[in-house]
Amino acid sequence: MVATISGKPYLGATLDPAEATREAMAVAKTGLLPVVEIFYSLQGEGQRTGQATVFVRFAGCNLACEFCDTDFRVKETYTVEALADEIRRIGGSCRWVCFTGGEPTLQDLQRLCDLLHASGYRLQIETNGIRPHPGWQLDHVTVSPKQPQGGRLHPWYEENASEFKYVVDDDADLARALEGVRTHGRMTFVQPNALNPAAVALCVDAVQTHPTLLRLSLQTHKFLQIR
Ligand code: SF4
Incomplete structure (x- = not known):
C-alpha cells in the first residue's frame, strides 16, 4: 500500500x-x-x-x-x-x-x-x-x-484538476513544476517549502520568468500562525 x-x-x-x-x-x-x-x-x-x-x-x-x-x-x-x-x-x-x-x-x-x-x-x-x-x-x-x-x-487529474500545487525546495522541484504545467496546462502554483527564504526567492523568480504558466502560493496560515 x-x-x-x-x-x-x-x-x-x-x-x-x-x-x-x-x-x-x-x-x-x-x-x-x-x-x-x-x-x-x-x-x-x-x-x-x-x-x-x-x-x-x-x-x-x-x-x-x-x-x-x-x-x-x-x-x-x-x-x-x-x-x-x-x-x-x-x-x-x-x-x-x-x-x-x-x-x-x-x-x-x-x-x-x-x-x-x-x-x-x-x-x-x-x-x-x-x-x-x-x-x-x-x-x-x-x-x-x-x-x-x-x-x-x-x-484524470491532468484533464480535470482545478489546480496543481508543486512544493519547491530547489531547482529540481521547479523543473518538475514547469514540466508538469507544460504537460497538463492547468492552473499551477509553486509553493516554497516551509517558507525557506531561498525557495521563496526561487519561486518568485520563476513566476516572474514564466508569468503565464506559474502562480505563487504561500502557506499564509503559517505567516498568520494559525492552523
Ligand atoms: S507528503 Fe503527502 S503524499 Fe507524502 S507521505 Fe505526507 S501526506 Fe502522504
Missing part, C-alpha cells in the same frame, strides 16, 4: 507510515472513517486562499515522502453521519469543507459528499493525484504531485 523510499530515512511525523496506513484501512473496512483531526480555519494555500474552511484530515497515505511533516495516524473514528454532524457543528455558516490527509482518496467518501452537498457545502480535496479519481462530486480538486516519491500522476 505505501510506497517507501529506498535508501532515505522517513522523517515524517507518522513514525511508521505503513503501519499507520494499515490501521487506517482496517478502520475503513469496519465501515467507519479513520480521521486524524477536524478543524476550522482559513484555507492558506492555492486559489482558495483566505476562504473559511472546515478541514478534515483523513488517516493513512499511499506514499511515505521523506519530507512529510503530517501525522496521519488514526486519532478518531466516525460514522459518515457523525462526521457530517461534526463538520456542521464546527463550521457553522462556513460553506467550504476540505478533505486532506494523508491521502483522502483511500477512503470511500461518496456518502459524506452527498450529505455535505445536501447541507449546502462546497467540497475541496487535496490529493497527491496518484490513485484514480474516486468519482465523488467535488467542487475543487487540488493536486500536489509527488512523482519523485514513487507515484505516477493519474491521467
Whole structure:
C-alpha cells in the first residue's frame, strides 16, 4: 500500500507510515472513517486562499515522502453521519469543507459528499493525484504531485484538476513544476517549502520568468500562525 523510499530515512511525523496506513484501512473496512483531526480555519494555500474552511484530515497515505511533516495516524473514528454532524457543528455558516490527509482518496467518501452537498457545502480535496479519481462530486480538486516519491500522476487529474500545487525546495522541484504545467496546462502554483527564504526567492523568480504558466502560493496560515 505505501510506497517507501529506498535508501532515505522517513522523517515524517507518522513514525511508521505503513503501519499507520494499515490501521487506517482496517478502520475503513469496519465501515467507519479513520480521521486524524477536524478543524476550522482559513484555507492558506492555492486559489482558495483566505476562504473559511472546515478541514478534515483523513488517516493513512499511499506514499511515505521523506519530507512529510503530517501525522496521519488514526486519532478518531466516525460514522459518515457523525462526521457530517461534526463538520456542521464546527463550521457553522462556513460553506467550504476540505478533505486532506494523508491521502483522502483511500477512503470511500461518496456518502459524506452527498450529505455535505445536501447541507449546502462546497467540497475541496487535496490529493497527491496518484490513485484514480474516486468519482465523488467535488467542487475543487487540488493536486500536489509527488512523482519523485514513487507515484505516477493519474491521467484524470491532468484533464480535470482545478489546480496543481508543486512544493519547491530547489531547482529540481521547479523543473518538475514547469514540466508538469507544460504537460497538463492547468492552473499551477509553486509553493516554497516551509517558507525557506531561498525557495521563496526561487519561486518568485520563476513566476516572474514564466508569468503565464506559474502562480505563487504561500502557506499564509503559517505567516498568520494559525492552523
Ligand atoms: S503524499 Fe503527502 S501526506 Fe502522504 S507521505 Fe507524502 S507528503 Fe505526507
